[in-house]
Amino acid sequence: MKFKTFLYSLMLTTVFSARAQDQKDIVSSTIDFNMSKDVLLVNYDCKTDVDDLHSIAAFATLLSKPKYKALNYHAVAGTYGMQNGLYVSPNELLDLAFSENWSDAHNAYDEALQKVSMLCAEVLKQSGTVWIAEAGQSDFSADLAKKLAQLFPELDNNSIYIVQHSYWNEEVTTPEKLSYVKANTTYYKIPDGNAKGNGTPGFRSPEPINWKSVAKKQGLTPVWELAIQLGHQYNGQENRYLNTAIEKGGLDFSDFSEVCWILGLDEVADADSFFKFISDDD
Numbered sequence: 001m002k003f004k005t006f007l008y009s010l011m012l013t014t015v016f017s018a019r020a021q022d023q024k025d026i027v028s029s030t031i032d033f034n035m036s037k038d039v040l041l042v043n044y045d046c047k048t049d050v051d052d053l054h055s056i057a058a059f060a061t062l063l064s065k066p067k068y069k070a071l072n073y074h075a076v077a078g079t080y081g082m083q084n085g086l087y088v089s090p091n092e093l094l095d096l097a098f099s100e101n102w103s104d105a106h107n108a109y110d111e112a113l114q115k116v117s118m119l120c121a122e123v124l125k126q127s128g129t130v131w132i133a134e135a136g137q138s139d140f141s142a143d144l145a146k147k148l149a150q151l152f153p154e155l156d157n158n159s160i161y162i163v164q165h166s167y168w169n170e171e172v173t174t175p176e177k178l179s180y181v182k183a184n185t186t187y188y189k190i191p192d193g194n195a196k197g198n199g200t201p202g203f204r205s206p207e208p209i210n211w212k213s214v215a216k217k218q219g220l221t222p223v224w225e226l227a228i229q230l231g232h233q234y235n236g237q238e239n240r241y242l243n244t245a246i247e248k249g250g251l252d253f254s255d256f257s258e259v260c261w262i263l264g265l266d267e268v269a270d271a272d273s274f275f276k277f278i279s280d281d282d
Contacts, residue, residue, distance in 0.1 A: 031161065031186075033262050037128035039120060040073040040262065044255070045136020045169070046106070047078075048085035048240035050231040051204070051252040053093060055135055057220070057227035058203070058253035060097035061278055064218040068263075074119055078106025081137030083172040085241065088234045097223050105140055113140070117147045124152055124159060131262050134164040135255030142177035145185055160185040163258040165193045165200065193257025196270050200257045205271050206250040214275040 033040065042059055044052040056075070062068050075098050077090050087106055094102045103112035120130045130148070132141050141162055149155050162185050164170060170178060170189070181187055196202030215224045236242030245252045251271055260268050268274045 032264065033131055034129065035071065037123065037126055038072065039123045039128060039130055040071060040259070041076060041116065041120075041130065041132045041141075042073065042259065043076045043079040043132060043134055043136055043140055044090065045078070045080035045083075046088045046090050047080040047083060047136070048088060050088050050235045050240070050243055050246060051254055052088065052135055053090060053227045053231045053234075054246070054251050054253040055203075055255040056090060056093055056097050057224050058256040058274065059259060060223050061215070061218060061220055061275075062256075062259065064220060065278055072123070073101065074116060075102035076105050076112060076116060076140060077102060078104060078109070078112075079134075079136050079140035080106075081139045081169075081173040081177075083137075086238050088230070088240065090230070093223070093226050093230060096226060109140075113143055113147060116144060117151070120144065120148055121151055124148065124155070129158070130160045132160065132162045133255070133258035133262060134162055134169065135258065137169050137173040138162065138164065138181045139174050139177045141185075142174075142180045145181060149184065157184060157186050161188065161262075162186070163188045163190060163262055165190050165255065165257050165261075167192075188261075190258065190261050193254035194252075201260050201265075201268050201274070202270050203254045203256055203274070204245050204250075204252040206245040206248040208249050209251045209271045209275070211251065211271075211275055214279050217279060 044056065046052045063071060063073070075094060077094060078087070091104065103115050105112040123130060134141060145160055148160070162181055164187070191198035191200045193200055193202060194204040211224055212221070215221045231246050234240055235246050243252055253271070265277065268277050
């Protein structure tokens with residue numbers, strides 16, 4: 001029994017050591033996002049955690065900053081994997097935040113895949129790179145990568161970069177699809193955006209965050225109010241995941257850590273410093 005316990009402890013130590021090493025290796029990227037020719041896809045699973053709602057508002061807030069108003073981006077909702085539970089419908093918020101610059105993979109998967117494929121194809125034709133901030137699982141990204149490989153047989157791993165911050169998201173991605181993106185794209189697993197001090201921003205805070213003055217200045221009060229309202233409406237309801245930080249009146253836009261990593265926003269460490277970054281003049 002003691003030997004089995006020892007083996008189990010050794011196994012856990014090995015797993016966590018490997019994960020820590022994995023995180024250490026990719027705290028920062030040597031590849032820069034090229035604003036003039038690359039595209040940023042932000043994929044939201046919206047199932048079943050409501051943190052995607054706050055992440056959508058955070059991304060919209062970044063886009064209000066003059067430097068990023070010209071960012072070539074597209075959001076996709078409903079990019080979930082194998083997890084059980086009910087969907088958190090973000091459509092009203094996405095319309096408000098991004099107008100028509102988003103696709104609905106939850107209600108129209110094939111249409112969304114086709115639309116995003118064509119958008120990415122235009123970027124690849126101009127020698128640009130597709131960057132994916134994986135605010136959820138990689139099922140949609142795998143299908144996208146396969147479709148692009150059909151359109152561009154010469155496509156290599158350096159044409160698509162996928163950034164993932166969550167081990168849980170990997171665990172509920174369909175295994176063969178996770179294997180596909182890891183083998184056929186440049187795939188980065190970065191430190192978790194729920195925690196501070198690990199090399200990427202920590203955007204989960206159970207304490208209230210002063211977002212109102214910045215949102216008002218940027219003309220985004222309705223976006224944040226709707227994100228927070230919908231968050232409380234769906235949080236923990238009908239067996240959805242209960243986000244305790246949001247339940248306590250805080251914010252959680254942890255998935256937004258991937259966008260910060262891709263764009264090299266090294267000065268942003270947490271929610272407070274993010275809003276300060278937005279309010280500072282360019």
